[in-house]
Amino acid sequence: MNVSVRLFFGYFLVVGLAAWFVLTVINRETEPGIRQATEETLVDTAHVLAEMAALELSTGRINQGSFAASLRAATRRSPRADIAGVHKESIDFRVYVTDARGIVVYDSEHAALGEDYSQWRDIARVLRGEYGARSTLDDPDDPYSSVMYVAAPIFWQGERIGVLSVAKPMSSLAPYISRATARVKQSGFWLLAATAAIGLFFSGWLSWSIHRLRAYARAVADGRKVEPPTGGGHQFSELARALGQMREKLEGKQYVERYVQNLAHEMKSPLTAVIGAAEILEDELPAADRRKFADSIGEQARRLQAIIERMLMLARVEQLQAPEGGATVDLAKMLKTTIELRRQFLDARHLDCQLDAPAAVDLRGDAFLLQQAVLNLLDNAIEFSPDGGRIEITLEVGEDEAEIRIRDHGTGAPDYALPQLFERFYSLPRPATGKKSTGLGLALVREVARLHGGEAGFANHPEGGGVAWIRLAMV
Numbered sequence: 001m002n003v004s005v006r007l008f009f010g011y012f013l014v015v016g017l018a019a020w021f022v023l024t025v026i027n028r029e030t031e032p033g034i035r036q037a038t039e040e041t042l043v044d045t046a047h048v049l050a051e052m053a054a055l056e057l058s059t060g061r062i063n064q065g066s067f068a069a070s071l072r073a074a075t076r077r078s079p080r081a082d083i084a085g086v087h088k089e090s091i092d093f094r095v096y097v098t099d100a101r102g103i104v105v106y107d108s109e110h111a112a113l114g115e116d117y118s119q120w121r122d123i124a125r126v127l128r129g130e131y132g133a134r135s136t137l138d139d140p141d142d143p144y145s146s147v148m149y150v151a152a153p154i155f156w157q158g159e160r161i162g163v164l165s166v167a168k169p170m171s172s173l174a175p176y177i178s179r180a181t182a183r184v185k186q187s188g189f190w191l192l193a194a195t196a197a198i199g200l201f202f203s204g205w206l207s208w209s210i211h212r213l214r215a216y217a218r219a220v221a222d223g224r225k226v227e228p229p230t231g232g233g234h235q236f237s238e239l240a241r242a243l244g245q246m247r248e249k250l251e252g253k254q255y256v257e258r259y260v261q262n263l264a265h266e267m268k269s270p271l272t273a274v275i276g277a278a279e280i281l282e283d284e285l286p287a288a289d290r291r292k293f294a295d296s297i298g299e300q301a302r303r304l305q306a307i308i309e310r311m312l313m314l315a316r317v318e319q320l321q322a323p324e325g326g327a328t329v330d331l332a333k334m335l336k337t338t339i340e341l342r343r344q345f346l347d348a349r350h351l352d353c354q355l356d357a358p359a360a361v362d363l364r365g366d367a368f369l370l371q372q373a374v375l376n377l378l379d380n381a382i383e384f385s386p387d388g389g390r391i392e393i394t395l396e397v398g399e400d401e402a403e404i405r406i407r408d409h410g411t412g413a414p415d416y417a418l419p420q421l422f423e424r425f426y427s428l429p430r431p432a433t434g435k436k437s438t439g440l441g442l443a444l445v446r447e448v449a450r451l452h453g454g455e456a457g458f459a460n461h462p463e464g465g466g467v468a469w470i471r472l473a474m475v
Contacts, residue, residue, distance in 0.1 A: 016192060034173055034180065039133060039150060042166050045093075046152035050164040053097055053106075058156040062097055062106045071095055071108050086175040094147075094167035098123055100160060117165075122151035126163045129153075135170075146170040329367045331395055331402060331472075332357040338374045339393070342382065350388045353378075357395035363402055363472055365452045370472075373448040373456075376441035377406045377468045383430045384410040384466065397474070401454060405469040412460035421458050422446045445470060 056065035074091055081088040097106040102118025117123045125132035132151040139145040151165040278297065339346075339353050346353050363370075381391045385408040394405045413421060413428060420426045427439035442456070445468075449456040453473030461467050 016195065020188075031181075034176055035148065035170070038168060038173060039148060042133075042148065042150035042168055043152070046150050046164055046166045049095060049166065050152040050154045053164055054154050054156050054161070057097060057099075057105070057154055057162050068106065068108075075108065084176070084179065086179065092169055092172040095164065096167075097154070097162055097164045099162045100127075102127060102163070105162070120149075122149040122165050123163050126151045126153050127160075132163070132165075138169075327364070327367060328362050329365050329370055331361040331363055331370075331404070332359065334367065334371055335374065335393055335395060335404070338371055338378060341375065342378055345379075345382050346391075349382060349385065351382060351385055351391055352389075353391045353393065355393045355395075357393070358397060361395060361397050361402060363452075363474060365472065366448075369448045369451065373445045373470060374404060374406075376445050377404075377470065380441065380468065381406050381408040381466075384408050386410060386431075400474050401471050402474055403469055403471045405467055407461060407465055407467045409465040412464065412466045413458065415460075418458065418460075422456065442468075 052070075053062060053067050056062045056067045059065075062068065075093075077091055078089055079091065093108075095106075095108045096104050096112060096117070098104050098117050102116055102120075102123050104112045104115050104117055107113055118127065121134035122132040134149045135146050136149065137143070137145050138147055147167050147169050149165050149167045151163050153160050154162040154164055335355055335357055339355060342353075378391070378393075385391060389409045391409075392405075392407045394407075396403045396405075410431065417426075417428055421428075422442045422445070423439075424443045425439035427436035429436055442458070446456045449470045449472065454471040456468075456470040458466060458468045
């Protein structure tokens with residue numbers, strides 16, 4: 001399990017548990033909260049009705065007066081109220097009045113007249129001068145048959161003459177409790193869904209950032225030239241820049257060490273030949289021999305010069321991340337120019353160089369480096385072609401890339417050498433002379449192709465000879 005998935009599950013577990021705890025508490029407090037609000041309303045109602053019943057209770061006309069008539073009329077009303085989506089069609093309450101001893105003298109439902117309610121909690125506490133309320137099940141087997149009673153004292157001329165109690169069945173509050181509970185659960189569901197979506201987003205963002213850093217590290221490990229990834233937050237950008245700086249320092253050190261070793265190795269042979277020829281020239285030799293050794297010194301010196309020049313050019317190209325001074329290059333025109341630059345060598349070997357290219361193909365890149373790469377490929381084709389042979393240069397253009405192929409009709413390359421042809425300082429003996437080149441030409445071709453978003457390669461042609469190619473991105 002990768003780190004982003006672990007972080008997502010950890011985040012969702014913590015947030016989910018917190019949301020579950022909060023929603024559970026809210027859900028548990030919903031019904032008690034509604035009951036408390038209802039009780040508070042019943043307190044006001046009981047005290048208002050107690051004042052209204054005081055006169056008729058004091059005269060003994062509580063069952064025949066306007067108070068009883070008003071309550072009967074109220075119970076017959078249909079409020080047709082729409083309260084938060086719940087329709088209320090009837091008046092749901094009960095009112096009973098006791099005298100100072102707790103004997104019921106009035107009951108809006110005519111169910112308890114004459115009964116002794118002095119032991120009921122609502123009546124008993126008010127008779128003691130306390131706040132009186134109770135909740136009783138009408139049906140002991142039905143937990144939803146609870147009825148809330150709130151009582152208030154009835155005073156007349158400063159003397160408590162009775163108690164009035166207002167009853168409210170909790171079944172009338174059930175729709176509001178159910179609605180509130182459902183809305184809390186719905187809100188909790190959306191909260192968890194939003195939490196999961198946010199967690200997935202940040203986990204995906206974190207995974208994307210880590211993936212880019214991993215891809216960058218792998219590209220560096222493979223030796224590819226890539227830019228450090230940006231984005232993904234300040235810390236990831238800083239980490240990417242730090243990795244980039246580390247890569248540059250390590251590559252710089254390794255680059256110098258590798259090049260010094262390679263250069264020392266490649267220069268050793270021509271230097272040995274120069275030193276040996278110079279020592280021989282110190283002796284008395286015939287003019288012809290002196291001339292031969294002098295020519296050898298010149299040849300090895302030119303070889304050293306070619307190695308150094310190509311090493312410098314290759315080193316510069318390898319450090320580039322993009323073409324310098326990018327301009328529009330007409331590839332067809334460049335190929336024609338390249339052929340003319342090597343016309344002398346082609347004519348000297350009686351080679352027929354044929355070009356098959358569209359009239360005009362424009363590509364954005366470094367004209368000098370592109371020409372150097374093609375010159376290297378053409379030089380190899382000339383050196384490995386038999387006298388009087390043919391060289392074919394083809395330019396093909398696709399939607400997003402252009403490919404230059406140069407085919408000779410020589411012997412091709414041995415199979416064992418194919419994987420190493422583009423490595424630095426690897427070279428095969430030339431058929432005409434048996435000598436090797438600097439081994440840097442094809443390495444330069446590969447780097448120029450990489451710089452232009454492409455690649456280079458070589459393969460033996462099925463009908464003989466070899467085909468070198470370079471692909472370039474059309475930008």
